[in-house]
Amino acid sequence: MGETVVLTAYMDRFKREKYISIYEVFQKKYDDSMTLLFSDKESTVKAYQENLKDKYSTMFNYEYTDPGDVFEDIQEQAFEFYEAEKLMEYNFHFSLLSTLYQMFEQQLRKFIYEELNHRLSSVRIEGEFADFGTNMGKIKEAFKHVNYALEATIQWDTISTLADLVNTYKHGDGRSAKRLYKNHPQFFLQLSYSKERVMDSELTTNTEVVFDLEEVSFKDYSDAIIDFWKDFPEHLSGKYTFPD
Incomplete structure (x- = not known):
């Protein structure tokens, strides 16, 4: 066997605060955005419906057009608009959850790469950063x-659920x-008739x-990541022992 050396990593107070503050700001921006955009979808749909009524009130000659058909068309368009609003809320929520996890993974990757490659380190990572820690399994190995x-860590089950x-x-x-379905079947919506x-x-x-948005809280996952970095x-x- 070759020489054995000691490898170290240091989390200073300023780096810890920087890592944590990102998620605290992110959480507030998420809450503010969701409130602004989606807190009252029913009123948004009602306003859309009223605009359609105004638009259609002068569009047709009602001597030849059945008002019932127009009303039915307005109702159908309003329903489609409501479904689109729900889909946008859903994708907004999960897009930000995706960003949340990707930020965390990149923080881990950056931290351990820099700590193993600083000027006083006894080792150097082979290859470029682009080839290092390209998935969570490799990042775990580096740590x-x-x-x-x-x-x-006590937060890892929650963070693993976020990854899934x-x-x-x-x-x-x-x-x-x-x-995910094995561990959290309640996350998955089912058809109403089966x-x-x-x-x-x-x-x-x-x-x-x-997915059921009521079951997938943004705050649960941002809090888990914040607590991870606090701990x-x-x-x-x-x-590390160098090979012969």
Whole structure:
């Protein structure tokens, strides 16, 4: 066996505060945006419906047009508008959840890469940053060099659920979706007339509303990430033995 060296990582107060503050601001902006855009969808739809009534009041010659047909058309358009509003709220919510997770993953990747490659480090990562920690499995392996198991933290179950949610939303059915359904079946909407999941019926996870937004709280996941960084150790160290 070759030489054994000690590897260290240091989380200073300023970096910790920077990592955390991003999510605190993100949470507030999420809340403000959701309130502004989607807090009163019913009133938005009613205003849309009234605009249609005004528009159609002078569009037709009602001596030859059945007002009942016009009313039915307005109702149908208003319903479609309401469904579109719900879909936009759904995609807005999950797009920001996706960003939340991607920010966290990149923070982890950046932190451990810099700590293993600073000028006083006894080792250097082979290859360019672009090839380093390209998935969470590889990032976990990198943290093991400083004797830190990410999956052993108390927030990791929640963060793993977030990863599965994001992957399912982005890619549809697959390993993440199966794991998510096994652990959290309440997240998945079902058809009103059967127990089939909407995701399976519609074959999509973003052009239809397939998750129950009441069950998937943005704050739960942002709080978990904030708590992760609050609990993150100031000093980490591990040993690495060079091959002969």
